[in-house]
Amino acid sequence: MAGPLEGVRIVEMGQLIAIPSAMKWMADMGAQVIRLESVQRLESYRTDSLYHNEVDGEFWNRGANFYEQNRNKLGLTLDLSRDEGREVLRDLIAVTDVFAENFTPRVIRNFGLEYADLCEIRPDIIMVSSTGYGFEGPWANFGATGPATEGAAGLAYITGYRDGGPVMSEIPFTDYTAGEHTVAAVMLALMHRLNTGQGQFIDVSQTQTCSATIPEALLDWTVNGRVPERIGNEDPAMSPHGCYPCAGDDRWIAIAVDSDEAWLGLCRVMGRADWAADARYADVLGRIRHRAELDKMLGFETRGHNNHELMSRLQAEGVAAGAVVDSEDLLFNEHLKERRFYEIVDHHEATGMPPLPYAGRPWKLSDTPSVPPKPAPIMGQHNRDILAGLLGRTDDDISALEEAQIIGYSPLSPRGVRRPSLDEQVRQGRMQRYDTDYATRVAEWFGTGQ
Amino acid sequence: MSNGALAGVKVIDLTHHIAGPYATKLLADFGADVLKIERPGGDPARRLPPFYHDEPGSEKSLSFLYLNTNKRSITLNLKSEPGRSILMDLLADADAVVENFAPRVMPSLGLDLDTLRQHNPKLVIASVSNFGQTGPWRDFRATEIVEYALGGLMYIFGAYDREPLKHALHQAQFKAGTNLASGTLMALYHQRLTGQGQQVDVSIQESIASALRDVTNNYTYTGAVRRRQPNHTGDLTRLRAISDGYVLPNPGMGATLDWKVLVDFLEAPELDDERFDNASARLENAEALGDILDQIFAAKQKQEIFYAAHQKRFIYGVIDSPEETLDNPQIQARGYYVPVEHPDLGEITFPGAPFLMSGSPWAVTDAAPRLGEHTGAVLGDLGYSAQDLAWLRASEVI
Numbered sequence: 001m002a003g004p005l006e007g008v009r010i011v012e013m014g015q016l017i018a019i020p021s022a023m024k025w026m027a028d029m030g031a032q033v034i035r036l037e038s039v040q041r042l043e044s045y046r047t048d049s050l051y052h053n054e055v056d057g058e059f060w061n062r063g064a065n066f067y068e069q070n071r072n073k074l075g076l077t078l079d080l081s082r083d084e085g086r087e088v089l090r091d092l093i094a095v096t097d098v099f100a101e102n103f104t105p106r107v108i109r110n111f112g113l114e115y116a117d118l119c120e121i122r123p124d125i126i127m128v129s130s131t132g133y134g135f136e137g138p139w140a141n142f143g144a145t146g147p148a149t150e151g152a153a154g155l156a157y158i159t160g161y162r163d164g165g166p167v168m169s170e171i172p173f174t175d176y177t178a179g180e181h182t183v184a185a186v187m188l189a190l191m192h193r194l195n196t197g198q199g200q201f202i203d204v205s206q207t208q209t210c211s212a213t214i215p216e217a218l219l220d221w222t223v224n225g226r227v228p229e230r231i232g233n234e235d236p237a238m239s240p241h242g243c244y245p246c247a248g249d250d251r252w253i254a255i256a257v258d259s260d261e262a263w264l265g266l267c268r269v270m271g272r273a274d275w276a277a278d279a280r281y282a283d284v285l286g287r288i289r290h291r292a293e294l295d296k297m298l299g300f301e302t303r304g305h306n307n308h309e310l311m312s313r314l315q316a317e318g319v320a321a322g323a324v325v326d327s328e329d330l331l332f333n334e335h336l337k338e339r340r341f342y343e344i345v346d347h348h349e350a351t352g353m354p355p356l357p358y359a360g361r362p363w364k365l366s367d368t369p370s371v372p373p374k375p376a377p378i379m380g381q382h383n384r385d386i387l388a389g390l391l392g393r394t395d396d397d398i399s400a401l402e403e404a405q406i407i408g409y410s411p412l413s414p415r416g417v418r419r420p421s422l423d424e425q426v427r428q429g430r431m432q433r434y435d436t437d438y439a440t441r442v443a444e445w446f447g448t449g450q
Numbered sequence: 451m452s453n454g455a456l457a458g459v460k461v462i463d464l465t466h467h468i469a470g471p472y473a474t475k476l477l478a479d480f481g482a483d484v485l486k487i488e489r490p491g492g493d494p495a496r497r498l499p500p501f502y503h504d505e506p507g508s509e510k511s512l513s514f515l516y517l518n519t520n521k522r523s524i525t526l527n528l529k530s531e532p533g534r535s536i537l538m539d540l541l542a543d544a545d546a547v548v549e550n551f552a553p554r555v556m557p558s559l560g561l562d563l564d565t566l567r568q569h570n571p572k573l574v575i576a577s578v579s580n581f582g583q584t585g586p587w588r589d590f591r592a593t594e595i596v597e598y599a600l601g602g603l604m605y606i607f608g609a610y611d612r613e614p615l616k617h618a619l620h621q622a623q624f625k626a627g628t629n630l631a632s633g634t635l636m637a638l639y640h641q642r643l644t645g646q647g648q649q650v651d652v653s654i655q656e657s658i659a660s661a662l663r664d665v666t667n668n669y670t671y672t673g674a675v676r677r678r679q680p681n682h683t684g685d686l687t688r689l690r691a692i693s694d695g696y697v698l699p700n701p702g703m704g705a706t707l708d709w710k711v712l713v714d715f716l717e718a719p720e721l722d723d724e725r726f727d728n729a730s731a732r733l734e735n736a737e738a739l740g741d742i743l744d745q746i747f748a749a750k751q752k753q754e755i756f757y758a759a760h761q762k763r764f765i766y767g768v769i770d771s772p773e774e775t776l777d778n779p780q781i782q783a784r785g786y787y788v789p790v791e792h793p794d795l796g797e798i799t800f801p802g803a804p805f806l807m808s809g810s811p812w813a814v815t816d817a818a819p820r821l822g823e824h825t826g827a828v829l830g831d832l833g834y835s836a837q838d839l840a841w842l843r844a845s846e847v848i
Contacts, residue, residue: 004640017663029636049664053672064667115808132765134806139780142760147689148767151698152778156689157771158618161608166696166769167615168689169607170679176661177621180628185805187635188480192455192810194642200809208786211775212804213472213624219512220500221772222787222799228772233595233616236499241595243604243613250677252614254599256592320591322599324614327669327676330602330659335587341656342666356670362626362657363633364582366563366649368640420733422674428733429610429680431668438673 003030004368008190010098011089012036012073013080013113015043017146017175018130018206019102020069022182025361027072028370034092034386035073035377038080039408045069046379047417051353055417058410061351061378068358071345075377076386077407080111085406089113091391093121097193098186102130106141115201124199126189130178134205144206146172153210158217160230177213178206180362239287240266243324244299246307250432252324253307255298255314263287265317269310270301326432331357332445339364344446345373348381354439355448380409454481455810459638461485462540462547463521464528466493468620469578469654470550471517472627473634476804478520479812485540485828486521489528490846492821493518502795508821509794515818516800519790523819524828525848528559532847537561538569539832545641546574546634553583563649573647574637578630582653592654597622601658602665610680626657682740684732686712689769690747697752698767699759715762718746792817822848 008031014020020035027033037043042060049064076092079085093099099118101108108114108129115127129135132144133152150156150168160167185202193199211218220226233254235241241256257263260283267276275297280286287294302310307323314321323329336342342357361370387393387401401407425431435441443449459482463474471486471493478484486493495514502510527533541547547566549556556562556577566575577583580592598604598616608615633650641647668674681688686707687700701712709727713719720742725735732739752768759766768774775781776799788802803812825848829839842848 004636021661025632049668049671051671064671065663068663068667133780134784137780137783143763143765144767145687145698145700145765147687148698148700148765151689151696151767151769152775152781154770154772154775155617155621156769157696157774159615160618161612161615164609165691166689167608168698169603169617171603171606171661171663171665173603173617173621173661177625177628180625180632180661181804183632184476184628184635185807187632187639188455188810189807190639191459191635191642192807194639195455195457196809198809200807202808203806205784205786205805207781208784208802209804211781211786211801213621213628214619214772215516215801216498216500216513216619217772218775218801219516219798222776223502223512224500224504226500228618230618233613235593235595238593241593243595243599243615245613252599252605254595254604254616256595258593262591315590318591320593320596322590322592322596324599324605325602326605327602327665327674331666331669335581335585336656336659338585339582339653339656341659357666359660359662359666360656362629362652362660363636364649364651365633365637365640366651367646368637368648418729422672425674428683428736430676430683432675432677434675435669435673438669442670 002368003028003371004365006030008032008098009096010034010100011092011096013099013101013103015102016045017069017172018178019100019182021176021179022186023100024069024071024073025183026186028361028373030368030371033073034382035070035075036078036089037075037379039077039379039405039410039412040079040081042411042414050417050419051351053419053422055419058350059417060411060414061348062353067345067376070376071358072371072374073376074382074386075380076383077380077409079406082406084401084404086111088387088391088401088406090121093118093125095390096122096125098126098128100128100186104131104141104143105129105135119199124193124197126186126193126199126202128182128186128202128204130182130204130206132206134208135203146175146206149174149206149210152207153214154217155210155214158214158228158230161232162230162234164230166230174206174210178204178209181209181212234291237284239284239291240294240298242295244302246302246305246310248306251307253302253310254322254324256320257287258320260284262319265319266314269313269317269319270298272301331442342446343373344448345375347375348378350378354443357442357446379411380407383407383409453810454813455807456480456482459483459546460544462537462544463487464547464549464551466550467495468513468517468623469627469630470548471495472624473576473578473630474521474548475517475519476628476631477634479814480810484521486518486523486819487526487537488523488821490525490848492525496821515792515798518818519814520816521819522824522828523822524825525822527847530845530847532842532845534560536829536832536847541566541570541573544570544573545638546576548576548630548634550578553577553579553588567647571647572641572645574634574641574650575647576630576634576637576650576652578626578652578654580653581655583651594620594622597654597658601655602662603658606665606676606678608678610678614678622654622658625661626652626654629657682736684729684736684739690743692747692750692752692755695752696769697747697750697755698769699747700765700767715759715764716746718742788814790814790817
């Protein structure tokens with residue numbers, strides 16, 4: 001069965017994560033997503049984290065992050081700085097339901113792509129803009145990265161170890177928060193259009209979508225005039241609650257004791273009947289009062305255990321516990337395998353890449369699950385399909401566009417990519433370790449052969 | 451009727467705590483009719499801190515007040531036969547039912563998928579749970595920190611030489627709630643087109659694992675396992691302490707960086723040094739560079755350097771406290787914080803629209819309901835008399 005969004009066409013002028021992730025999830029669910037890029041400006045995700053770390057040849061078609069974010073989309077290269085390029089886009093808008101972009105408003109205005117401009121071509125269009133601080137307002141044209149909005153929203157400030165400064169995640173966390181809200185927003189607009197026939201403009205501020213997820217802290221300020229202190233992994237209502245060392249190099253387990261029964265379960269697994277018998281720890285208030293000493297004692301006990309085995313034993317006793325999984329643990333995970341969370345995607349033969357697993361979606365729909373996965377487009381892969389098939393351009397028209405480099409199939413000035421070797425990255429501490437037989441291991445686990 | 455995008459969509463909300471209620475809040479704030487069904491003691495989120503003026507009470511949890519705007523509340527004991535029967539009446543003409551019990555609970559209440567789908571074929575049955583409705587870990591227990599650990603975000607989060615860390619508060623729950631809203635909306639869209647309902651299964655673990663970068667794909671592409679990053683890597687975009695807080699510098703990306711421009715911008719001639727003027731030299735001398743940058747930034751002032759940077763289109767960021775977010779001119783200009791009138795507590799300043807929709811705007815018209823506030827009215831509409839209600843109350847069904 002096809003996805004629920006079959007029949008919805010989306011033109012995406014996205015970059016990095018905020019819009020591409022959202023449109024990937026909509027493409028998974030059956031929307032036809034046409035992703036614009038240009039041969040004049042090479043998106044950095046095309047050149048990050050290359051397959052086998054090989055930087056030669058058409059490396060721009062082997063970037064991990066580009067494949068991660070652009071599955072199931074069609075690719076069209078278009079130089080929007082020139083009239084001929086914008087004319088193609090106008091023709092495309094005329095047959096499109098949703099236009100999605102995450103450039104700064106300055107760029108969108110320069111290209112004449114504001115909502116009012118699009119409405120002249122397609123009155124019921126839905127346009128969604130995702131920006132760091134919002135499409136309107138004094139900071140509208142300030143560029144932003146994910147971490148910058150994590151800071152502006154108030155999340156970074158309240159996150160961190162008890163004795164230290166703010167800490168932020170090492171991924172563009174709020175880009176995803178925005179992307180997740182963007183899917184909801186576009187779905188709301190599609191529902192509204194079903195009811196009324198009307199399109200609309202959606203203005204996503206990545207700062208606001210992040211602030212929406214920390215109401216406890218924001219309301220504590222607006223109502224009680226209090227700013228929460230940084231408490232690391234502590235929880236105000238649970239103890240023990242934290243991340244404890246395990247056997248091996250950089251191995252950890254997260255444990256959250258949320259009831260007296262869980263506390264007794266923990267004592268049984270750790271073989272510490274004396275803790276269970278100690279009246280000081282018998283109830284949650286006592287355990288919170290003795291939080292520091294409990295954390296220390298527990299960390300001493302966990303040290304000798306394998307984190308996955310300890311998790312299983314704790315779970316069997318009803319204790320909420322989880323191994324702190326690294327890339328390899330996550331990929332080769334029995335539970336996610338049974339749920340078919342990672343999906344195998346074939347790659348274009350020109351890339352020389354084998355089929356590889358990619359993270360799926362955060363939802364599963366029983367009757368309209370998703371379309372069979374197709375890889376992100378290699379550069380310009382669908383130029384002809386879209387121009388001839390969808391817009392009815394003739395071969396001559398298309399050749400003229402190619403000639404003028406309005407469209408193309410490889411970047412005009414690919415900058416060489418320099419990647420430190422894996423040994424170097426391990427030495428610098430950026431990577432924990434690396435395997436050399438990873439291709440075989442991945443192929444075996446996911447049954448893709450070699 | 452509301453002019454929100456979901457005008458006319460009827461949702462029966464069995465959720466509690468955070469993830470489920472955030473999903474139904476998103477639906478309610480955009481116009482859906484959301485009826486919250488609480489156990490007789492109420493949603494446990496009513497006991498979540500912080501509280502209004504630090505006064506605990508089932509109507510004073512600020513989390514609860516935020517998560518349940520625009521909803522009506524009835525109490526219903528789903529473990530009782532009459533309670534279930536009332537629920538089935540309510541589900542008969544609903545568009546969606548949303549729940550976040552542990553996966554074995556719904557079937558144990560006689561509310562398994564087959565029964566619900568037979569009862570109302572257009573019903574969207576939306577669930578969020580720790581590990582999803584299937585799989586060997588289905589019944590594992592989890593809290594926020596366990597989801598961070600098993601979702602793959604925690605291992606790469608925090609200081610290089612310390613224990614992995616999680617974000618403050620409940621990011622995993624909110625993430626999953628947002629995803630539940632999206633999944634439900636996709637199923638509702640399909641329902642509007644075909645008349646068919648279906649099941650939506652959202653896993654909190656998968657919500658985290660869907661939103662990573664350079665984690666599993668570092669392994670599948672190169673065999674490398676990423677870890678928490680060291681402090682000094684020659685990276686110029688790390689968070690820095692300044693005289694009045696913290697700032698996130700960003701002097702232009704990668705190869706577009708012109709070192710002389712950066713030296714001038716920071717007014718730091720000591721950086722005009724061949725040890726630092728290209729990426730590989732910076733890597734080589736990361737420690738020395740880090741120490742100098744720490745000193746330079748310690749003398750800067752937040753607003754000044756932020757605006758000066760954006761003059762030059764360096765995309766600096768500010769690290770603002772919750773208090774400071776209210777003074778941010780951009781957040782003010784967009785009217786993000788909004789007053790919500792609560793019948794007992796008066797006016798409270800709430801975080802407002804997560805995104806702006808020009809044609810079907812976000813709106814909070816009603817504060818979160820008191821426990822069971824609408825029980826009488828809703829059951830009255832179903833045809834229960836005052837006498838019936840008295841009997842149901844006496845037998846602890848409502």
